[in-house]
Amino acid sequence: MSPIDDEERRLRVGAPADHAAGLRAVRLSLTNAVRQMGVRKTVRNLRPLNQHDGVDCMSCAWPDPPGHRHTAEFCENGAKAVSWEGTRATAGPEFFAAHSIADLTGRTDHWLEKQGRLTHPMVRREGGTHYEPISWDEAFLLAGRQLSRLGSPDEAVFYTSGRASNEAAFVYQLLARALGTNNLPDCSNMCHESTGTALMRTIGVGKGSVTLDDLHQADLIVVSGQNPGTNHPRMLTALEIAKRDGAKILAINPLPEAGLLRFDNPQKARGLVGGGTALADRLLRVRSNGDLALWKAIGSLLLARGVADKEFIASSTVGFEAWAAHVARVDRDAVLAATGLDWAEVEAAADMLASAKRIVHCWAMGITQHRNAVATIKEFVNVALLQGMIGKPGAGLCPVRGHSNVQGDRSMGIWEKPPALFLDRLRDEFGFEPPREHGVDAADAVRAFRDGRAKVFVALGGNFVAAMSDTEVTAAAMRNADLTVQISTKLNRSHLEAGRTALILPTLGRTEQDHTGGRVQRITVEDSMSAVHASRGRSEPAGPLLRSEVDIVCAIAEAALGDRHGIPWAGFAADYRTIRERIGRVVPGCDDYADRIDAGGFTMPHPPRDSRTFPTPEGKAVFTVSPLEVLTVPEGRLVLQTLRSHDQFNTTIYGLDDRYRGIRSGRRVVFISAADLAELGFADGELVDLISEWPDGERRADRFRLVEYDTPKGCVAAYYPETNPLVPLDSQAEESGTPTSKWVIVRLERR
Numbered sequence: 001m002s003p004i005d006d007e008e009r010r011l012r013v014g015a016p017a018d019h020a021a022g023l024r025a026v027r028l029s030l031t032n033a034v035r036q037m038g039v040r041k042t043v044r045n046l047r048p049l050n051q052h053d054g055v056d057c058m059s060c061a062w063p064d065p066p067g068h069r070h071t072a073e074f075c076e077n078g079a080k081a082v083s084w085e086g087t088r089a090t091a092g093p094e095f096f097a098a099h100s101i102a103d104l105t106g107r108t109d110h111w112l113e114k115q116g117r118l119t120h121p122m123v124r125r126e127g128g129t130h131y132e133p134i135s136w137d138e139a140f141l142l143a144g145r146q147l148s149r150l151g152s153p154d155e156a157v158f159y160t161s162g163r164a165s166n167e168a169a170f171v172y173q174l175l176a177r178a179l180g181t182n183n184l185p186d187c188s189n190m191c192h193e194s195t196g197t198a199l200m201r202t203i204g205v206g207k208g209s210v211t212l213d214d215l216h217q218a219d220l221i222v223v224s225g226q227n228p229g230t231n232h233p234r235m236l237t238a239l240e241i242a243k244r245d246g247a248k249i250l251a252i253n254p255l256p257e258a259g260l261l262r263f264d265n266p267q268k269a270r271g272l273v274g275g276g277t278a279l280a281d282r283l284l285r286v287r288s289n290g291d292l293a294l295w296k297a298i299g300s301l302l303l304a305r306g307v308a309d310k311e312f313i314a315s316s317t318v319g320f321e322a323w324a325a326h327v328a329r330v331d332r333d334a335v336l337a338a339t340g341l342d343w344a345e346v347e348a349a350a351d352m353l354a355s356a357k358r359i360v361h362c363w364a365m366g367i368t369q370h371r372n373a374v375a376t377i378k379e380f381v382n383v384a385l386l387q388g389m390i391g392k393p394g395a396g397l398c399p400v401r402g403h404s405n406v407q408g409d410r411s412m413g414i415w416e417k418p419p420a421l422f423l424d425r426l427r428d429e430f431g432f433e434p435p436r437e438h439g440v441d442a443a444d445a446v447r448a449f450r451d452g453r454a455k456v457f458v459a460l461g462g463n464f465v466a467a468m469s470d471t472e473v474t475a476a477a478m479r480n481a482d483l484t485v486q487i488s489t490k491l492n493r494s495h496l497e498a499g500r501t502a503l504i505l506p507t508l509g510r511t512e513q514d515h516t517g518g519r520v521q522r523i524t525v526e527d528s529m530s531a532v533h534a535s536r537g538r539s540e541p542a543g544p545l546l547r548s549e550v551d552i553v554c555a556i557a558e559a560a561l562g563d564r565h566g567i568p569w570a571g572f573a574a575d576y577r578t579i580r581e582r583i584g585r586v587v588p589g590c591d592d593y594a595d596r597i598d599a600g601g602f603t604m605p606h607p608p609r610d611s612r613t614f615p616t617p618e619g620k621a622v623f624t625v626s627p628l629e630v631l632t633v634p635e636g637r638l639v640l641q642t643l644r645s646h647d648q649f650n651t652t653i654y655g656l657d658d659r660y661r662g663i664r665s666g667r668r669v670v671f672i673s674a675a676d677l678a679e680l681g682f683a684d685g686e687l688v689d690l691i692s693e694w695p696d697g698e699r700r701a702d703r704f705r706l707v708e709y710d711t712p713k714g715c716v717a718a719y720y721p722e723t724n725p726l727v728p729l730d731s732q733a734e735e736s737g738t739p740t741s742k743w744v745i746v747r748l749e750r751r
C-alpha cells in the first residue's frame with residue numbers, strides 16, 4: 001500500500017476544538033517527550049528550556065519573560081520540537097546503505113524525518129544511487145574545491161533557515177561575502193519579508209516595536225492572520241495577562257482558530273480546573289486577502305470620527321494629508337466585496353480601536369503571504385500612526401516571527417540586500433571590499449539554478465525544496481546544481497532532490513552540548529522583540545561525529561578561501577566569543593556584544609520604539625497610499641490558503657493529527673465551506689484533486705479529502721508543504737517577493 005493510500009484509510013475527521021492548551025496539552029507533550037528521549041534526557045532538555053542561562057526553545061521566536069519564569073517555561077509544541085531533536089533514533093551509514101535514494105523519494109516527509117538524527121557526513125557521488133559515508137576532511141575538501149573553482153562567486157548560493165545561531169549566521173555571511181557574493185536567501189524571504197519591507201519604508205526599522213511589557217499593558221491587541229494557539233502558544237499567556245488587566249482582543253482571521261477563542265493556561269491552577277480565559281472579544285471572519293480593504297475602511301471610519309493623535313502626526317510623520325484624502329474616498333462596496341463582512345462588523349471593529357488608548361498590532365503569515373502583503377501592512381501602520389500607537393508604553397507594532405532566530409540571522413547580515421552601512425563596517429573590520437550588488441532571494445535562487453546561472457547550493461539548515469513554492473520547479477532546479485551541501489539535523493526532501501553531487505553534513509542541535517575547540521561553547525539568539533541572549537545545550541550529542549554549525553561553516557570557508565583576507569576561521573571555531581567580538585564591531589546596535597552577552601544579554605536598539613525617531617529618508621514616520629485592489633477569482637474557482645497543522649513545524653511533520661481542527665491520522669484534507677460544497681456540487685468526505693491555475697500552466701496536487709468547515713465562502717485551506725506544488729514560483733508578493741502561500745487560485749476535480 002502506498003503511503004498516501006495508507007493515510008487515506010486512517011484519516012478521521014471530528015469536531016474542531018473551541019479552546020487551546022490546558023492540562024491535556026501538557027500531558028500529551030510530556031508523554032511524547034519521554035517516549036522519544038527517555039526520562040533522563042527529557043528532564044535534562046526540558047528543565048532549562050527558556051530559563052535564564054538555559055536553552056532557547058527553537059519552536060518559535062516568542063520572547064521569554066524578563067523577570068520571573070515558571071518552572072516549565074515552555075509549551076506543548078516547544079516540547080515537541082525538543083523531543084524531535086532529542087530522539088534516540090538515528091539514521092547512519094547502515095540506514096543509507098539499506099535505502100536507495102529512489103526508495104527514500106517514495107516516502108512521506110513525516111517518515112523521512114522520523115528515521116532520526118543524522119550521524120555521519122554522507123555523499124551522493126555523481127550518478128550514485130545511494131548516499132555513502134565520507135570523512136569530514138574529504139567533505140570539506142570537496143565543497144571547498146567546488147566553491148573556489150566557480151567562474152563567478154555569484155554561481156554560489158548560501159541559504160539559511162532561521163534556526164541558525166547569531167555566531168553561525170555571522171561566519172556564514174562572512175564566508176559568502178569573502179567569496180564575493182550577496183547570494184544569501186533565507187526562510188525570511190518566504191515568511192516575514194513583507195513585514196521588513198513595509199516597516200523599513202514606514203518607520204525606518206524592519207522590526208517590531210514592542211516589548212513583552214507593552215503587550216501586557218495594552219488595552220487593545222489586534223491579532224491579524226495568526227494562529228497563536230498552535231504556532232506561538234506562549235503568546236496566549238501574554239494575551240491572558242493583558243486581558244486580566246482589562247485589555248480587549250480583536251482577532252482577524254478567516255478561520256475560528258481554537259487558540260483565538262479560549263485559553264486554558266496549563267501553568268495555572270485555574271487553567272488546570274478548566275474554564276480558562278475567553279480571548280478574542282471580537283473575531284472578524286475576513287475573507288482571504290480582505291485585510292487591505294478592511295484597514296482602509298477602519299482608517300476612514302476613525303478619521304470620520306475625528307480620532308487622531310494630531311500632535312504626533314504633526315511632529316513625527318509625513319504624508320498624512322494624502323493618505324487621509326485617499327481613505328476618505330474608499331468605496332464601501334469594494335470593502336464589503338473584499339472582506340465578505342457586514343458594514344456593522346467593520347464599524348464595531350473601528351469602535352474598538354477608537355476607544356482604545358494603547359494598541360498593539362500583531363500579525364503573521366495570514367498577512368505576509370499575499371500578493372498585496374506589503375500594502376496591507378503599510379495600511380495598518382497608517383492606522384497605528386493615525387492613533388500615535390508607536391513608541392509609547394502598551395502600544396506598537398508586533399510582527400510575530402516564525403523561526404526562533406530568524407530575526408537574529410537578519411541582524412547578522414543574512415540578507416541578499418545588505419544595507420551599505422553593514423558592508424562598510426564589514427570592510428573596515430576585515431579589510432576586504434564586500435560585494436555591493438544585491439544577491440538572489442529564495443525565488444530568484446530557484447530561477448538561477450533552473451537557468452543554469454548558479455552551480456553550488458549550500459544550506460545552513462532548513463528544507464528548501466519542501467518549504468519553497470512550486471515544489472516540482474524547485475526540485476528540478478536543485479537537481480540542476482553541480483553540488484548541494486546540506487548542513488542538517490534530520491533527513492528531508494532537500495537531501496533527495498539534490499545536486500549532481502550532494503553532501504549531507506550532520507550538525508549539533510541547539511539542545512546539545514557543544515564542545516568545539518575543547519571548551520563549553522554558547523551561542524546567541526535574538527527573539528521577535530529584539531532581545532538578545534545566550535543559549536547553551538545540555539544533552540549528549542546524538543553521535544560522536546557531529547560538528548557544530550559554526551565549526552562546519554568555518555571549515556568550509558577555510559577549504560574554499562584558505563587564508564584569503566587573513567580571516568581566522570579556525571580561531572573563530574575554537575572560541576565563539578571571538579566571533580561575538582567581531583559582531584560587536586560590525587553589526588549596528590551590537591556594541592560590546594560579547595561583554596553584554598556575558599552579562600546576561602540586552603535588547604537591540606529600535607529608534608521608533610525607544611525615542612519616536614524614525615530613520616527613514618524623510619526622518620519621520622511615513623503615511624503611505626496604496627491602491628485598493630480587490631482580487632477576484634474566476635467562476636467555479638476557490639482561493640486556497642496553505643497553513644500549518646498543530647502537529648508540525650514547517651516541513652517537519654511530527655504527527656498526522658490536527659487536534660484543534662478535529663483532524664486525526666491524516667493530512668491530505670481541504671477545509672471548505674458548506675456553501676461552496678453545495679454550489680460546486682461536492683459532498684463532505686469526497687476525494688478530490690487540486691489544480692492551481694496560473695498563466696504559465698496548471699499544477700496539481702492529488703487526493704485530498706473534502707472536510708466541511710467553518711471557513712468563509714470562496715476560501716479553502718489545506719496543509720503545507722503538501723500543497724506547495726500548487727503555489728506558482730512567479731506568484732509573489734509585490735515589493736517583498738514572498739511566495740503567495742495564502743492566495744492560490746484552485747479548482748477541484750472529483751477523483
Ligand SMILES: Nc1nc2c(c(=O)[nH]1)N[C@H]1C(S)=C(S)[C@@H](COP(=O)(O)OP(=O)(O)OC[C@H]3O[C@@H](n4cnc5c(=O)[nH]c(N)nc54)[C@H](O)[C@@H]3O)O[C@H]1N2
Pocket residue numbers: 059060061077191224225226227228230231232252253254255257286287288289290291364365366367401402403641642643644645646648649650742
Ligand atoms: N508549532 C509550530 N510553531 C511554529 C511553526 C510551526 O510550523 N509549528 N512555524 C513557525 C514559523 S516559521 C512561522 S512563520 C510561524 C507561523 O505562524 P502563523 O502565521 O500563525 O502560521 P499559519 O499556520 O501559516 O497560519 C496563518 C493564519 O493566518 C490565517 N489567514 C490566512 N489567510 C488570511 C488572510 O487573508 N487574512 C487574515 N487576517 N488571516 C488569514 C489562517 O487562517 C491562519 O490562522 O509559526 C512559527 N511557529
Ligand SMILES: Nc1nc2c(c(=O)[nH]1)N[C@H]1C(S)=C(S)[C@@H](COP(=O)(O)OP(=O)(O)OC[C@H]3O[C@@H](n4cnc5c(=O)[nH]c(N)nc54)[C@H](O)[C@@H]3O)O[C@H]1N2
Pocket residue numbers: 113160161162163164187188190191192365369402403460461462463464466467468469487488489490491492507508509510549642643644649650651652720721723724727741
Ligand atoms: N505553502 C507554504 N509554504 C511555506 C509556508 C507556508 O505557510 N505555506 N511558510 C514559509 C515559512 S513562514 C518558512 S519560515 C519556511 C520554512 O523553511 P525552512 O526553514 O527551510 O524549513 P524547516 O521546515 O523549518 O526546516 C526543517 C529542517 O531543518 C533542519 N534542522 C532542524 N534543526 C536544525 C538545526 O538546529 N540546525 C540545522 N543546520 N538544521 C536543522 C532539519 O534537517 C529539518 O529537516 O517555509 C515557508 N514555506
Ligand SMILES: [Mo]
Pocket residue numbers: 187190191192401402403
Ligand atoms: Mo516562518
